Amino acid sequence: MARVISRLTLKIIDPIRVGVVGLGRGFALTAPSALKSEFVDVVAAAAARDESQKAFRSVFQGDAYSTYDQLLSDNSLEAIHIATPHQLHAEMAIAAAEAGKHVLVEKPIAVSLSDAQRMVDTCERNRVILIVGPSHSFDGTVLAAKQMIEGGRFGRVLAINTFNYTDFMYRPRRDEELRTSDGGGVLFSQGAHQFDIVRLLAGAPASRVYASTGRWDRDRDTEISYQAMITFTNGVVAQCTYSGFGRFDSDELLDWVSETGYEKNPSDYGQSRRSLMDLTRDDEISAKRSRTFGESQLRDIAPNYEHFGPLIIQCEHADLKVGPSGISVYSNFEKEVVPVPLVTSPREPVFKALYDAIRSGTHPIQSGRWCLGTLEVCHAVIESSENGKLVHLSRSEINLS
Secondary structure: OOOEEOOOOOOEEOOEEEEEEOOOHHHHHHHHHHHHOOOEEEEEEEOOOHHHHHHHHHHHOOEEEOOHHHHHOOOOOOEEEEOOOHHHHHHHHHHHHHOOOEEEEOOOOOOOHHHHHHHHHHHHHOOOOEEEOOOHHHOHHHHHHHHHHHOOOOOOEEEEEEEEEOOHHHOOOOHHHHOHHHOOOHHHHHHHHHHHHHHHHHOOOEEEEEEEEEOOOHHHOOOOEEEEEEEEOOOOEEEEEEEOOOOOOHHHHHOOEOOOOOEOOHHHOOHHHHHHOOOOHHHHHHHHHOOOEOOEOOOOOOOOOOOOOOEEEEEOOOEEEEOOOEEEEEOOOOEEEEEOOOOOOOOHHHHHHHHHHHHHOOOOOOEHHHHHHHHHHHHHHHHHHHHOOOEEOOOOOOOOO
C-alpha cells in the first residue's frame, strides 16, 4: 500500500482506499481536493452513465463500475463516499455498512429523521464509521475559530450571526431539487451547512428554533429562503439567514471570494437567472448534467478556504469575523487579523477526519449521530414557519472533542 508523508501531521500515513458513488455536481466540487489528498485514495467509482465512468478512469486512474453492488463487492475498498441525491443516501449508506465499509456521506445525512436514525443504527451495529461531509463546518477558518474560542482568550460565546445570499435556487435543478419532500429547496441542501457551523461554534446542543421560510416563486415551489433563530442550552443564540433568490450576492462582502474558495467576477451578476429564462424543464435538466463530474472542466485547487457567507461570533471579550482566508478579531480597543493559510486543499479536513476515525479511532465531530441534530434543526425550521410557533428540540447529541 502506498505510503506518503503528510504535511498536516508530519507522520507516515496509509491513505484510506475510497470508492465513490454518484459522479454528479457534488463530487465535481470535491474531486480537486480528493486528487490532492494525503489521507484518501479515491480508487473506484460507480456510475450508470458510460461517460461518467470514462471520465473517472481518465482522471483518477481507478476502476469504474456500472452498479453500486459491484462497487460494494470490491474488497480492496475501506470506505464509500456517497455523493448521490439526498433521497438515496439512507439505503446506500445502510448497504455500505452491511458490506463492512466505512461511510462518508454528503450532507444532509438523509431527508427524514427516521432514515437518518436507521443509518446511524446500522453503522453502529456493524462497527463502521459514519461521517457527514463535506460540510462547511469542516472549513479551515471555521475550525480555526473553534480552536481560538476553546483557547479561552475571548471568553464564552454569547451570540452568532451568519447569513448567505446566493443564486442557489436559480441554478439548473432536477425535479426532485424543487420538491421539499425529496430534500429540495434550500433547507436540506444549504441549511445543513449553516446549522452545522453554528452548532459547532456554540459548543452546546440546540434547544429551540423559531423560524420563517420564503416560498416566493410558483415555478420553483419550495423553500427559497429562511430566517432562523436557534437557542442553545448554554444560552448562545444564533441568527441564521439564507436566501437563494438570486439577487443580492453576499460574496460582495467577502472580497468576491466564492463559496467554493475561488475568485468571483462581479460582472457575472444575474447570469444564473438569465441562463434559465428560455429553458424548458428538459433543457434545465440537461444543463444540470453539464455541471457534473466529467461533463464540466475540473478546476485547480481553490486559493482560499471555502466559506458559507459572512459569519460573526460575539464572545465576552471580542467579536470574531470569519472569512475565507482568516479571522478578524475585534477587541475593545483594537482589531487584529489572524490569517489561516490554506495547507493542502479546501476539503482536506474532511478526509483527515475520515482518516483519523478509521486509523486512530478518533471520534469525529460530524458523526452520523451528531448530524441527526442538524437534520432536526432543518425540520424544525419548516415546522416553525408553517405553524408560527417556537419548536423545542429533543436530540442533544454533541461531542466536540
